[in-house]
Amino acid sequence: MSDQWVPSGAHHTSHGSPLAFELARAAAEAQTLPELAGVLRQLRRREARQQGETLLTYRQLAAKTGWSRGIIGEYFAGNILPPPERFDVLIRLLGATPAEQGVLATARDRVEECRRRPNREHAATGRSVVRARAGGPRTATTSPRFPVPRQLPPALPGFVGRATQLARLDAECAGTVAGGDDAVAPVTVLTLSGTAGVGKTTLAVNWAHRVAGRFPDGQLYVDLRGFDSTGTVVTAVEVVRGFLEALEVPPERIPTHLPAQVGLYRSLLAGRRMLVLLDNARDADQVRPLLVGSPSCLVLVTSRNRLAGLIAADGARPIGVDLLSTAEAWQLLARRLGADRLAAEPQAVDEIIERCARLPLALAVLAARGAEKPEFPLAVLAAELRAAPRPLDSFDGGDAGTDVQAVFSWSYRSLTPAAARLFRLIGCHPGPDIGFAAAASLAGLPRAQAPRLLAELAHAHLVTEHAPGRFGAHDLLRAYAAEQVERLEPAPARRAAIRRGLDHYLHTAHAAALLLQPGRDPVTLAAAAPGVVPEEISDLASALAWFTAEYPVLLAAVAHARRTGFDGHAWQLAWTLVDFLQRRGRWPDLAVAQRNALAGAQRSGDRPGQANAHRDLARVLSRLGRVNEAARNYRQALTIFAELGDHTGQARTHRAFGAMLDGLGRHAESLEQSERALALYRSAGHVAGEASARNAVGWAYAQLGRYPPALSHCREALALLRTTGDRHGEANTWDSLGFIHARLGEHRAAIRCFQRALGLYRRVSDRYDEADTLSRLGESRQAVGDAAGAARTWRRALGILDDLGHPDAERVRDLLDRAAR
Numbered sequence: 001m002s003d004q005w006v007p008s009g010a011h012h013t014s015h016g017s018p019l020a021f022e023l024a025r026a027a028a029e030a031q032t033l034p035e036l037a038g039v040l041r042q043l044r045r046r047e048a049r050q051q052g053e054t055l056l057t058y059r060q061l062a063a064k065t066g067w068s069r070g071i072i073g074e075y076f077a078g079n080i081l082p083p084p085e086r087f088d089v090l091i092r093l094l095g096a097t098p099a100e101q102g103v104l105a106t107a108r109d110r111v112e113e114c115r116r117r118p119n120r121e122h123a124a125t126g127r128s129v130v131r132a133r134a135g136g137p138r139t140a141t142t143s144p145r146f147p148v149p150r151q152l153p154p155a156l157p158g159f160v161g162r163a164t165q166l167a168r169l170d171a172e173c174a175g176t177v178a179g180g181d182d183a184v185a186p187v188t189v190l191t192l193s194g195t196a197g198v199g200k201t202t203l204a205v206n207w208a209h210r211v212a213g214r215f216p217d218g219q220l221y222v223d224l225r226g227f228d229s230t231g232t233v234v235t236a237v238e239v240v241r242g243f244l245e246a247l248e249v250p251p252e253r254i255p256t257h258l259p260a261q262v263g264l265y266r267s268l269l270a271g272r273r274m275l276v277l278l279d280n281a282r283d284a285d286q287v288r289p290l291l292v293g294s295p296s297c298l299v300l301v302t303s304r305n306r307l308a309g310l311i312a313a314d315g316a317r318p319i320g321v322d323l324l325s326t327a328e329a330w331q332l333l334a335r336r337l338g339a340d341r342l343a344a345e346p347q348a349v350d351e352i353i354e355r356c357a358r359l360p361l362a363l364a365v366l367a368a369r370g371a372e373k374p375e376f377p378l379a380v381l382a383a384e385l386r387a388a389p390r391p392l393d394s395f396d397g398g399d400a401g402t403d404v405q406a407v408f409s410w411s412y413r414s415l416t417p418a419a420a421r422l423f424r425l426i427g428c429h430p431g432p433d434i435g436f437a438a439a440a441s442l443a444g445l446p447r448a449q450a451p452r453l454l455a456e457l458a459h460a461h462l463v464t465e466h467a468p469g470r471f472g473a474h475d476l477l478r479a480y481a482a483e484q485v486e487r488l489e490p491a492p493a494r495r496a497a498i499r500r501g502l503d504h505y506l507h508t509a510h511a512a513a514l515l516l517q518p519g520r521d522p523v524t525l526a527a528a529a530p531g532v533v534p535e536e537i538s539d540l541a542s543a544l545a546w547f548t549a550e551y552p553v554l555l556a557a558v559a560h561a562r563r564t565g566f567d568g569h570a571w572q573l574a575w576t577l578v579d580f581l582q583r584r585g586r587w588p589d590l591a592v593a594q595r596n597a598l599a600g601a602q603r604s605g606d607r608p609g610q611a612n613a614h615r616d617l618a619r620v621l622s623r624l625g626r627v628n629e630a631a632r633n634y635r636q637a638l639t640i641f642a643e644l645g646d647h648t649g650q651a652r653t654h655r656a657f658g659a660m661l662d663g664l665g666r667h668a669e670s671l672e673q674s675e676r677a678l679a680l681y682r683s684a685g686h687v688a689g690e691a692s693a694r695n696a697v698g699w700a701y702a703q704l705g706r707y708p709p710a711l712s713h714c715r716e717a718l719a720l721l722r723t724t725g726d727r728h729g730e731a732n733t734w735d736s737l738g739f740i741h742a743r744l745g746e747h748r749a750a751i752r753c754f755q756r757a758l759g760l761y762r763r764v765s766d767r768y769d770e771a772d773t774l775s776r777l778g779e780s781r782q783a784v785g786d787a788a789g790a791a792r793t794w795r796r797a798l799g800i801l802d803d804l805g806h807p808d809a810e811r812v813r814d815l816l817d818r819a820a821r
Contacts, residue, residue: 003267016057018152023039023100025487026038026039028037030294031114033080036739037076037077037078039104040076040090042058043091043095043096043104044094046094046095047095050095056094058474065089070171071081071174074174075684080214084105084109087105087108088105091105091723101385102672107277127419133203134392139389146217147214147218147271149248149280150212150218150662151218151222151246151275152209154205155205156205156206156208158202160331161331161332162206162490163323166203166207168708169190169207169211170207172190173214179432182394184780187298188292188298188299188315189298189300189314189316189317190298190318191303191311191318192300192301192303193307193321195359195411196227196408197360197362197404197462199324200303200358200552203278204302207300208221208300211275212275215297215298216272217687218274220274220275220276220277221244221791222239222278223280224282224286225280226282226303229304229409233286236286239290241261242265243265243290244265244268247268248317249268249273249558262432265292266294267295269292270293273296274292274814276292276299277299278301280302280303281301282303282414283303283309284308285309287310288314289299291314300564304462306459307470307686311719312789316387324358324360326358328358329353329356329358331347333353333370336368337369337371341378342378344378345378345379348379349381352382355385355391356385356449357474357476357477359474362476364394365396369381371755390483391635392408392478392479392480394680399558400586408477408481409628411460412462412480415457421443422445422457423484424488425485425497426440426463426478426481426486427478428442429734430501431556432472433470433472433555434470435474435549437450437508437533438504439555441531442504443502443531454471455472457526462477463543463667488796498672499529499566502560502573503529503532503569504533504535505554506551507525507534508550508573509554509573509576510522510523510525510576512537512546512547512576513575513576514761515537516580517726517728518688518726519689519692519724519726521648521652523572523575547580548765551580551586553700554576558574558577559596560595561595561600562599562600563653564732567601567603567609568591568600568604568609569606570599570601571597571601571610572589574594574595574613575597575612577590578616580765583765583766583768584765584769585805585806587623588624591620591624595617595619596619597612597614597616607640607644607738608644611634611641611646612649614634617630618633618634618637618656619656620633620657627664634656634660637738641653642773648685649679650690651678651681651693652689653678655673655693655696658670658677660695661673662699662700662703665755666722667700667703670703671700671704674697674700675697678697681693686724687720688721688729688801691724691729691733692729694716694720695713695714695729695732695733695736698711698740699714699736711737711740714733715730717733718730721783728761728764731757731760731761731764733768734753735772735773735776738750738751738754742776743777747781747783747784750782754773758773767800767804768800768804768806771806772799772802772808775793775794775797775811775812775815778793787819791819794812
């Protein structure tokens with residue numbers, strides 16, 4: 001063969017023929033993939049010498065070909081045989097002449113044919129032939145046939161999605177590169193972890209079938225039954241013996257003791273390309289004896305637990321498996337039920353996906369039911385889920401492996417008693433998530449114990465730490481927790497837990513609300529239940545941060561309090577949310593909370609609660625444009641506050657009523673309401689309230705064109721506010737002063753006032769009022785000839801208002817359109 005390969009041209013004259021003939025001999029003799037890879041490496045070195053440069057790196061080759069560096073490394077390491085078209089590209093890039101290309105292509109085809117032959121023979125090192133180096137005689141030594149186990153279970157035909165996890169698995173597998181200038185540490189252990197029913201096994205088996213060609217020496221599989229309903233966990237002794245039998249080790253050669261068995265198992269896999277799939281592992285100790293020492297093998301482990309010990313001590317690379325996305329859930333149902341059937345009832349499909357919490361097992365159970373009854377509308381299935389008194393009753397697939405409740409129970413039973421109790425009590429929590437301090441209060445435990453217990457629940461994937469220190473669970477797991485707390489905790493214990501949770505949020509939110517708005521009168525709260533330790537909120541910044549993290553929980557807590565009969569908590573929690581949600585422009589959320597608050601206060605006959613709820617509901621209704629309903633609620637609030645003799649409550653209501661009338665252009669009526677508020681605040685000696693009312697009076701005078709009294713009232717308001725620390729009130733007053741100066745044609749003074757107001761609004765995180773002031777600032781900038789500055793300012797205002805979904809956005813958009821003409 002070498003006589004036929006005589007390089008020509010630059011290859012021959014520049015470097016002579018010895019290296020070319022050595023390469024020719026190696027190509028002619030290559031019958032195994034490692035030998036062919038050796039030829040490629042020789043060709044790579046020759047090209048570098050001819051060009052007088054360093055070796056082409058994997059990165060450079062990847063840039064030239066568009067292939068991944070990992071795959072290129074696999075080719076040069078002899079782990080993967082390049083497809084013909086890639087092989088041709090690669091050898092051309094490495095400088096092979098046309099004649100050489102033909103010889104190399106023949107060598108590649110020969111290696112592929114050898115790999116296809118059944119009953120391949122191997123030496124003890126895993127190669128079939130031991131060869132001398134180039135120029136020396138070739139000696140063949142054979143050993144008994146090495147079996148190639150193919151133990152993978154069938155792949156699920158309807159597998160969908162999981163693109164992110166599949167890409168991670170592919171990347172980690174391709175990263176196992178041996179040798180080469182771009183060599184990286186081989187990945188030998190991967191873990192897939194996630195909650196019960198999330199589809200870890202389906203993903204692992206599907207991927208294992210996809211990459212089986214990368215592991216030509218076989219694939220081993222075992223279900224370790226780490227969370228089996230029988231509680232029978234497969235031991236390492238059983239697994240190793242089973243693997244040795246699959247590798248056709250005679251029974252008399254299998255050692256008696258586990259360490260010797262493990263040694264033999266690892267020796268047999270040394271130097272081979274094998275995939276070992278360990279499914280459903282309970283913990284790292286169950287897995288560790290089954291790891292393989294060879295860098296050419298890969299162990300893939302699935303578990304409901306994180307297997308943190310395997311990651312820390314054995315270098316395993318973790319990959320999380322979460323719930324399906326909505327799009328993936330649609331794909332799963334379409335595979336099972338047909339895309340046309342789903343397209344005909346999209347709303348029913350959306351509801352099914354939501355009630356299944358995007359959990360693959362639950363979706364599969366529902367899809368099976370739908371497939372059995374193809375004539376049934378999907379809306380019927382959705383209605384069944386909606387009407388089920390116990391949500392998990394709808395997800396029983398007929399055996400333990402497809403009963404969602406049973407599958408959850410296997411994880412729950414593995415918990416320590418303290419963690420199991422905390423998980424149960426999460427069924428008494430309103431959701432959607434919980435932090436360390438709230439979890440401690442819910443369970444009546446010292447705060448220091450909560451992180452450890454929540455970490456245990458997260459390790460078991462019964463909760464998910466979606467943000468640092470914030471833990472949540474999907475709806476079906478929450479339903480399971482609620483069933484467990486109802487079954488195992490007596491009614492008084494459940495009610496006490498609900499009370500502790502609500503007390504925690506109420507006492508913390510009350511303190512935070514007073515920091516947001518120092519001028520507010522506090523609500524008289526009952527003492528917190530034993531075991532409750534409210535969080536310490538020390539300043540405005542921490543109050544804003546706390547509300548930002550917790551307001552979804554507080555909204556849920558208002559409804560939870562009303563539903564569970566804690567009516568006082570319902571209206572008081574809603575009271576704490578008013579300023580924060582108004583500043584964020586979340587008026588629909590606030591309206592729902594205030595309606596719940598009012599219903600609870602009315603049911604319990606709590607008159608102060610009713611008055612506060614009427615007033616705060618009226619405020620949000622006015623923002624939503626429902627002015628007649630808002631006016632009725634203001635009047636009801638005023639009547640009840642008058643009956644109670646609560647002058648500051650009346651004053652606050654008059655002040656809010658006046659603001660609504662101002663927005664309607666009824667400025668004289670607004671002035672009347674504001675003056676009533678001012679008189680009531682002054683008679684009560686309420687300095688913060690007087691300051692707010694004076695600003696309102698000054699604003700009303702300005703709207704009526706009476707600028708001297710407007711300026712006087714606003715300046716007096718500003719002097720009072722500086723003694724109260726009410727930054728929001730200061731912002732409102734600077735905005736009023738800017739408006740007055742603008743009306744007087746003093747636009748540069750107006751700009752300075754508006755800028756002072758904006759700085760304060762940003763400090764207190766009031767997005768709507770920030771946008772409102774920005775729109776006025778833009779008008780003053782335009783008036784002084786700064787058209788570009790005006791446009792920038794209006795665009796900032798428009799961005800906020802569009803984000804809030806507020807109708808004022810159209811007015812600002814008109815300002816921008818007119819400026820552009």
